[in-house]
Each structure stands twice: as C-alpha cells, then as structure tokens.
Amino acid sequence: MGINRNMDPKKCPMPCQEPNVRNKNFNEVALGYTEEMAVNEARRCLNCKNKPCMGKCPVGIDIPAFIAKVAERDFEAAYTELTKYTSLPAVCGRVCPQEVQCESVCVRGIKGEPVGIGRLERFVADWHRKNGNKNIIKPQSNGKKVAVIGSGPAGLTAAGDLAKKGYSVTVFEALHLAGGVLVYGIPEFRLPKEIVKAEIENLKALGVEINTNMVIGKILTIDELMEMGYEAVFIGSGAGLPRFMGIKGESLNGVYSANEFLTRINLMKAYKEDSKTPVRHGKRVAVVGGGNVAMDAARCAKRLGADEVYIVYRRSMEELPARKEEVEHAMEEGIIFKTLVNPIEVLGDENGNVNGLKCVKMELGEPDESGRRRPIEVEGSEFNLEVDCMIMSIGTSPNPLIRSTTPGLDTNKKGCIITKDESGLTSRTAVYAGGDAVTGAATVILAMGAGKNAAAAIDEYLKNK
Numbered sequence: 271m272g273i274n275r276n277m278d279p280k281k282c283p284m285p286c287q288e289p290n291v292r293n294k295n296f297n298e299v300a301l302g303y304t305e306e307m308a309v310n311e312a313r314r315c316l317n318c319k320n321k322p323c324m325g326k327c328p329v330g331i332d333i334p335a336f337i338a339k340v341a342e343r344d345f346e347a348a349y350t351e352l353t354k355y356t357s358l359p360a361v362c363g364r365v366c367p368q369e370v371q372c373e374s375v376c377v378r379g380i381k382g383e384p385v386g387i388g389r390l391e392r393f394v395a396d397w398h399r400k401n402g403n404k405n406i407i408k409p410q411s412n413g414k415k416v417a418v419i420g421s422g423p424a425g426l427t428a429a430g431d432l433a434k435k436g437y438s439v440t441v442f443e444a445l446h447l448a449g450g451v452l453v454y455g456i457p458e459f460r461l462p463k464e465i466v467k468a469e470i471e472n473l474k475a476l477g478v479e480i481n482t483n484m485v486i487g488k489i490l491t492i493d494e495l496m497e498m499g500y501e502a503v504f505i506g507s508g509a510g511l512p513r514f515m516g517i518k519g520e521s522l523n524g525v526y527s528a529n530e531f532l533t534r535i536n537l538m539k540a541y542k543e544d545s546k547t548p549v550r551h552g553k554r555v556a557v558v559g560g561g562n563v564a565m566d567a568a569r570c571a572k573r574l575g576a577d578e579v580y581i582v583y584r585r586s587m588e589e590l591p592a593r594k595e596e597v598e599h600a601m602e603e604g605i606i607f608k609t610l611v612n613p614i615e616v617l618g619d620e621n622g623n624v625n626g627l628k629c630v631k632m633e634l635g636e637p638d639e640s641g642r643r644r645p646i647e648v649e650g651s652e653f654n655l656e657v658d659c660m661i662m663s664i665g666t667s668p669n670p671l672i673r674s675t676t677p678g679l680d681t682n683k684k685g686c687i688i689t690k691d692e693s694g695l696t697s698r699t700a701v702y703a704g705g706d707a708v709t710g711a712a713t714v715i716l717a718m719g720a721g722k723n724a725a726a727a728i729d730e731y732l733k734n735k
Contacts, residue, residue, distance in 0.1 A: 273341045276313035279382025284389055286599075293572050293603035296458045296541060300364075305343070308393040312340035314378055315385045322375040323387060328719030329362075329427070331355040333372055333387055340390055349398040352391065357430030357473060358423065358718065360399065360465045363392025365456060366715040367593050399468055406475035412436035414732050417500040419486045419672070422450020423714045424705025425506030426473060427721030428728075433476040435729050440500070442484040447537065450508055451706075452714070454537040455529070457566050459573070460596075463536075487671035492679075492701060501735070502700045502728045505687060506721060509666040509706035515558070519616025520662070524550055524624035528559070528567045528663035535570050552659025555579045556627050558613055559663030560589070563711075565596040567661045568605045579605050580655065584612040584632050584645040608655070610634070612645065616660055627655040666711045676701075686710055693727035694720060702728055 285301040286292070292299050303311065315337045323333045331352060339348035352359045368388035376384030416432050418425045421443040429439045447453050449466045474480065486492065492503055512527030514520050531549065534540040540549035555571040557564050560583035571579045581600070583590065586609050590597055601607070610632045617626035631651035634643035673681045680688040680697040687696055687703040694702040704720025706712055 273313055273338075275316070276310055278314060279378075281314070281383045281386040281389070282307045282311040284386075289599075289602040289604070292459065293569070296573055298462050299459050299599060302396055303389055303393045305345075305397075308340055308345075308390060308397075309343055311386050312337045312390055315341065316377055318377055322377065323372040323385075326371045326375050327355075328371070328715045329356050329722050331372075331391075336394065337385065337387070337390055340394060345394060345397045346402050348394045349402055352394055356718065357427055358469050359391050360395035360469055361423070361452060361461065362715055362718070363388050363390075363395055364461050364465075365713075366391075367713055369594055371715065399465075406472060408475065408477045409434055409436045411438060411477075414438065415440070415500045416728060416732075417442065417495045417503045418506060419492075419503065420444075420450055420506040420508055420705075420707070421448040421470075421480060421482075422506055422508050422705060422717065423452060424508075424707075424717040424721040424724075425450065425504065426470065427718040428504045428506060428702075428704070428725045429478045429721075430473050430476060431722055431725035432728060433473065433478045435725075437729075437732075439478045441478060441480045442486050442490070442495075443480060443482045444485045444507075445537070446482050448480045448482060450506075454533040455563065455566070456714075457532065457536055457570055459569070460566065485671070487675040492672070492676045492698075496700070501732055502702065504694070504721070504724050504728065505672060505696070505701065505703040505707055506705045506717070507668065507672055507707045508717075509668045509686075509711045511667045511669050511685075512662065513665045513667065514662050515613065515664065517613060517615055519618055519624075522616055522618040522624045523622050524552065524659045525616060526550075526659070526661045528557070528563045528661050529666060531567055531661050532563070532570065535574075541570075541574055549574070550659055551575055552657070553577050554657045555659045555661065556582050556608075556613070556655060556657040557661045557663055558582045559665075560585065560609075561591045561663065561665075561711075562593055562596055564661075564663035565592045565600050565605075567663055569600055569603060571659070571661065572603055572605060576659075580657070581605055581607045581609075582611050582613060582627070582629065582655070583607070583609050585642065586610055586634060589634075589642050610645070612647065613660075614652070617654065624658055624660055625656070627657050627660060629653055629655055666706075668707045668710070672707075684710060692723050694724035695727060700731065 336351040373384040534549040538547040615628040632645040638644040702724040705717030
C-alpha cells in the first residue's frame with residue numbers, strides 16, 4: 271500500500287516555548303514534533319530517486335530512506351537507518367545547519383519549503399531514546415587499539431565508527447566531562463546535556479573507553495600514546511583558543527571571551543544561584559560577532575537577567591553567518607541587532623570595570639577574499655554604547671599544546687593542523703586529524719564528517735599495515 275503524500279508547501283511548524291517565557295529559563299526552546307506531526311512532515315518527502323539531499327549531507331545519511339520509515343510509522347526502523355551513518359542523531363537533529371546543507375537542495379523547496387529533515391532526525395532520535403530497543407551489541411574485537419584525542423563531535427564520530435569495526439578505542443578528553451563543544455559551547459536551551467550524555471553512553475556500550483581530565487601534550491604526548499600500543503591516533507581537539515580584537519580596554523573587568531562565558535554557563539552551570547563559579551550578570555551587554563556562538567552568548571546573557579543585549583556586527587543582517595533559525599529566535603527573545611557597527615575601544619570607570627563601548631559605523635564596499643562585501647569605516651561616525659559587560663565572539667583557533675609537543679606535525683600560520691586530503695592524514699604516519707583542529711571553528715556536522723572520513727582511513731591503513 272502506497273503512502274499518501276502530503277503536498278502542503280509549508281513545513282509542519284516546530285512547537286516552541288513562548289519567547290518571553292523562554293528568555294528567562296535555560297530549558298530547551300524547541301519542544302519537538304509529536305508522532306502525528308512527524309508522520310505528516312515525513313509524507314511531504316517525494317522520495318526522489320537521485321537523492322540530492324544525501325549528496326549535501328557531510329556524513330552521507332540516506333535521508334529519503336529514514337524519512338520513508340517515519341512516513342510508515344516504523345520509528346525504530348528509521349532510527350536503525352539513521353545510525354548506519356551517524357553516531358549522534360539527537361545532536362545533529364538540533365544543531366546541524368540543515369538549511370545550507372540537505373534542505374538547501376530538497377526538491378520540495380523549489381515551490382515551497384523543504385522537508386524538515388533536521389526536525390525529523392531529532393524526532394527519530396528522541397523517540398528511540400524514550401521508546402526504542404536499548405540493547406546495543408558490542409562488536410567482536412579485532413585486537414587493534416586506536417587513540418582519539420578530544421571528545422567533541424569529530425572525536426566521538428571517529429570513535430563510534432572505529433568501535434563498530436571492532437577496534438579498541440580510547441578517547442582522551444582534557445575536561446572533566448565528555449562532549450567537547452557539545453557540553454561547554456552549545457547552551458542547554460539549544461542542546462540539553464542529558465541528550466549528549468545519552469549519545470555518549472551509546473558509544474560506551476559499543477566498547478569506547480573515555481578518559482577525562484587527560485590533557486594530551488601535558489600528561490601524555492602522542493609519541494607516548496604510540497609507545498603504549500595505540501597503532502593510530504586521531505586528533506579531534508577542537509579550536510578552543512579565543513581571539514580578541516586587540517583594541518584598548520579589552521583587559522577591563524567585564525570583558526569575556528565567548529568561550530569563557532559559555533563554558534562557565536554550560537559546563538559549570540553559572541546561572542544557578544548556588545554556583546561555585548558565578549559569572550558576571552551584566553544589565554547592558556554587548557556581544558561582538560555575528561556567528562552561532564555570538565547568538566548563543568547573547569541569548570544566555572538575556573537569560574541571566576540582562577535588560578538589554580546587543581549583537582554588535584560590522585556587516586549587515588544579510589551577511590550574518592549565524593543560522594537563520596538562531597537569528598530569528600534571538601530577535602524573538604528581544605536581542606537588539608546593531609549591524610554595520612564596529613567597536614574601537616572598551617571604556618572603563620575608575621575601578622577598572624566596563625562602562626561603555628566606543629564604536630564606529632560601517633558601510634559595505636567591494637567583496638573581499640571571502641566573497642562578502644568588505645566593511646569600511648564611516649568617517650566621523652563615532653558613538654558610545656552604554657554597556658557594563660562585553661563578550662568577544664570573533665572566532666577561535668586551536669590550542670598550541672598538541673602541535674608544540676608533537677615533533678613533525680605540520681600546522682599552518684593559524685595553528686591549524688595540516689592534513690594531506692579528506693582522509694585526515696597528517697604529516698605524521700598513523701596520525702590523523704579532523705574537525706576544528708584542522709579547519710578552525712566550523713560546524714558540528716562538518717566535524718562529524720571529518721571524524722567519519724578519518725575513521726574509514728584509519729581502518730584502511732590498519733587493515734593493510
């Protein structure tokens with residue numbers, strides 16, 4: 271019996287908390303589809319033979335196949351189909367930028383809205399977590415050991431794919447909790463930490479061992495890991511070193527990097543009244559930058575009780591690199607966008623506390639090497655923005671610890687590890703790398719794709735060794 275197609279041109283809306291309720295709590299904003307909503311949305315998929323969506327997925331999920339199972343109400347089969355390709359479906363369904371990947375080429379998007387692929391992936395993963403079969407069969411060991419440095423999306427993906435092939439995988443994580451950017455960077459209201467924990471437990475059930483509080487490069491070097499019997503190493507240590515603008519006043523009290531601000535909130539729960547690591551509660555907060563991390567920081571500041579939160583961005587709204595959904599949610603929650611504005615000095619009071627931000631207005635000139643129009647300062651346009659807290663969110667680079675303790679590991683001028691091709695092979699034999707440690711700060715799904723490619727390459731290398 272065929273499926274009754276749903277030809278509605280619009281996606282099934284995602285139920286969410288009301289903006290003026292959610293901007294005061296850290297509970298998840300999007301509430302998820304019901305079974306009926308998921309089935310209805312899945313039936314919008316035309317099950318195209320050439321599968322354009324699959325070609326735009328960094329981990330190569332057979333998207334029409336898992337959606338077809340949702341349309342048939344076989345949610346467990348949909349989950350089984352998904353996990354052939356991804357170890358973190360509940361994470362991807364929440365934070366993957368589907369609008370510029372799989373959904374951007376969906377045929378339904380030509381005359382209407384694309385199928386809500388991310389929303390369906392989230393639904394399937396959540397349904398399985400609540401209702402599905404939890405019996406994970408640990409693969410038979412092949413007797414080979416692989417070390418993975420970092421438990422972010424790249425490291426967890428590489429670890430999961432290698433464990434499924436029978437490798438004994440140990441993940442070394444510098445922090446006290448596994449998850450990398452998924453636990454310290456992305457706020458609870460976008461990605462609940464219980465979901466990350468559940469995905470990690472699934473990997474442990476496959477046999478992945480996770481050692482926390484292990485700073486590779488300090489406690490152990492990569493060479494020492496090799497001496498301990500690990501036959502290959504994957505570096506997925508991310509890009510956790512924050513950048514600043516280099517302007518006057520950046521050392522004043524009340525200036526944060528987005529990394530520190532979000533880590534305090536997400537990992538250390540600084541928003542709780544009894545927190546041992548409280549974070550400064552600004553009443554007028556400026557967040558400098560326009561990416562997803564800037565949106566996260568601004569929305570967190572609002573939830574901490576700020577009266578006014580500004581996104582200060584030197585280009586226009588059209589050039590904002592953040593996900594459209596995150597920008598829309600931020601605007602709904604009362605975040606104020608100061609675009610075509612650039613800070614030139616942080617102002618302070620006699621006690622060394624931030625009390626303002628000197629800015630200039632910008633206009634867009636000719637495109638630069640990134641293809642975006644270059645922002646140019648407007649002469650005589652200086653003005654002061656009254657703030658008592660400033661959060662810098664203009665990018666990050668990899669921590670230099672691993673490259674400085676690994677002889678023969680080639681890196682570029684930004685400190686990113688150089689790889690020979692998509693396999694992730696570095697200048698060191700049997701040492702692979704992927705994710706933000708290679709690309710600089712990018713998306714969760716691209717890091718997962720790199721971890722997947724490296725796992726396949728490590729498997730090929732060790733089988734032929």
